[in-house]
Amino acid sequence: MKGIKTLWVRVSLLLIFVFALNVWGQEEKTFSFVVVSDLHIGEKNGAEKFKFFLKQIEAIKPEPDFIVITGDIHAEPFAKVYNEIKPKYRFYVAFGNHEKKGDRDLLTQLLNLPTSSQDFYAFVHKGVKFIFLCTASNFGDHVGHFESEGIRGDNQQKWFENELNIDRDKVRLCFVFAHIPPSKFGEAESMYLATNDQKALREIFKTYKPTALFCGHLHRRSEFEIEDVPVFILPSANWNFDNDPPGFFVVSVDRHQWKTDFVKITYPPEL
Numbered sequence: 001m002k003g004i005k006t007l008w009v010r011v012s013l014l015l016i017f018v019f020a021l022n023v024w025g026q027e028e029k030t031f032s033f034v035v036v037s038d039l040h041i042g043e044k045n046g047a048e049k050f051k052f053f054l055k056q057i058e059a060i061k062p063e064p065d066f067i068v069i070t071g072d073i074h075a076e077p078f079a080k081v082y083n084e085i086k087p088k089y090r091f092y093v094a095f096g097n098h099e100k101k102g103d104r105d106l107l108t109q110l111l112n113l114p115t116s117s118q119d120f121y122a123f124v125h126k127g128v129k130f131i132f133l134c135t136a137s138n139f140g141d142h143v144g145h146f147e148s149e150g151i152r153g154d155n156q157q158k159w160f161e162n163e164l165n166i167d168r169d170k171v172r173l174c175f176v177f178a179h180i181p182p183s184k185f186g187e188a189e190s191m192y193l194a195t196n197d198q199k200a201l202r203e204i205f206k207t208y209k210p211t212a213l214f215c216g217h218l219h220r221r222s223e224f225e226i227e228d229v230p231v232f233i234l235p236s237a238n239w240n241f242d243n244d245p246p247g248f249f250v251v252s253v254d255r256h257q258w259k260t261d262f263v264k265i266t267y268p269p270e271l
Contacts, residue, residue, distance in 0.1 A: 029126060029127060029172075029253070029254070030253065031065045031125075032062070032065065032250055032251060032252045032253065033066050033067070033253075034057060034060070034068065034248055034249065034250055035067075035068045035232075035234060035248060035251060036068070037069065037071060037179075037214075037215075037216025037217075037235070037237065037248075038070075038071065038096070038217070038219060038234070038235075038237065039053075039069060039074065039078065039236075040074055040236065040238040040239070041077040041081060041238075042074035042077040043074070045271045046074065046077065047077060047080075047081045048271055049237065049238055049246075049265075049267060049271055050078075050081055050237075052267060052271065053265060054085070054089075056263065056265060057089065064089070065090070065125065065126075066090040066092060066125075067089050067090070067092075068093075068094070068214070069091060069094070070178065070179055070217075070234060071093070071094050071096020071099065071178075071179030071180075071216050072099070072217070072236075073096065073098065073099065073103075073107065075099060075103035076106065079106060082110060092130070092132060093132070094132045094133060094134070094135075094177040094179050095107075096136045096180075096216065096217065097136040097137060097141060097142060097179065097180065098140070100139065100140070101138045101150070103138075104119060104152075117152065118152050118153025118154075119153055120133050120151075120159065120160075124171060127170070127172050127173075128172060128173045128174070128175065128253060129163070129166065129171045129173070129174040129175070130174075130175050131160065131163050131174065132177050133146075133156065133176060133177065134151045134152075134156065134178070135181075135197075135215075136179045136217075138150040138152075142180070142191055143180070143188065143190060143191075143192070143194055144178075144179075144180030144181070144182075144192060144193035144194060144217075145193070145194055145197060146160075146197045147197075157200055157204075160204060161207075164207075164208035165208065173211045174210045174211050175210070175213075176210045177213070178214075179215060179216055180217045181193065181213075181215030181217060181231065181233050182197075182198045182202075182213075182215075183198065184224040186199065186202065191218055202226055202227055205226050205227040205228075206227040209227070209228065210229055211230075211258065212230040212260075213226075213229060213232070214232045214234065214249070215231070215233050215234070216234045219236045219240045219244070220235055220241050220244040221233060221234060221235040221240075221244055221247070232260065234247075234248070234249065235247055237265060245265070245266075246264070246265040246267070247263055248262075248265070249261065249262055249263070
């Protein structure tokens with residue numbers, strides 16, 4: 001009888017352990033992150049708007065794991081506010097055309113970005129890959145590029161393909177971030193990636209199918225697909241054309257599923 005009780009206790013403990021392990025595994029694969037763009041903190045009321053934005057983030061439950069900024073931050077004013085309020089959130093940045101070389105160095109050091117010798121980087125978080133492209137020159141050009149015009153690091157396009165060429169059984173989703181976006185039909189114009197870079201991007205998307213691309217730069221929100229890959233162009237969190245409201249995305253990940261929720265920012269009249 002004593003042996004049966006001992007066996008039952010052991011089996012019960014094993015079941016509890018397996019259940020706890022499964023719950024822990026589920027929690028590890030369920031998380032959210034925030035994507036915001038074009039803070040322009042150095043402009044009028046920019047710092048106060050950033051603080052207001054952070055208060056909205058604090059209302060999100062469960063708390064997001066980190067915040068992605070897709071460029072045009074204004075590095076020195078951002079650093080001043082960051083050091084003043086010391087936000088509890090981890091930040092990652094895709095550099096924009098307002099980030100000159102010195103600004104990129106400052107942000108890399110301030111935010112401890114996982115890069116030092118190039119303007120693009122990648123990492124894996126809870127089984128999900130995050131790739132940060134640099135499509136903006138470091139001297140203010142509004143046309144986007146992959147390989148030239150002041151972008152640090154050799155052959156970003158080849159690096160990007162290598163980062164996407166992964167075992168999807170081990171890395172379940174792959175989100176890509178950049179500042180200057182492609183256009184829906186590949187026209188370069190004056191605010192998008194250069195024509196040849198857009199062609200290259202479309203071929204890469206066709207081959208590797210990343211989960212989604214998030215960009216900024218246009219100061220208006222739009223969504224479309226390139227080779228069945230969703231593209232989200234964020235409005236600025238500061239100001240926008242055509243009275244487009246400021247806002248940000250909350251991206252929720254649950255194992256192999258994901259969804260986006262757009263959150264409008266309604267600033268008080270004084271801002």
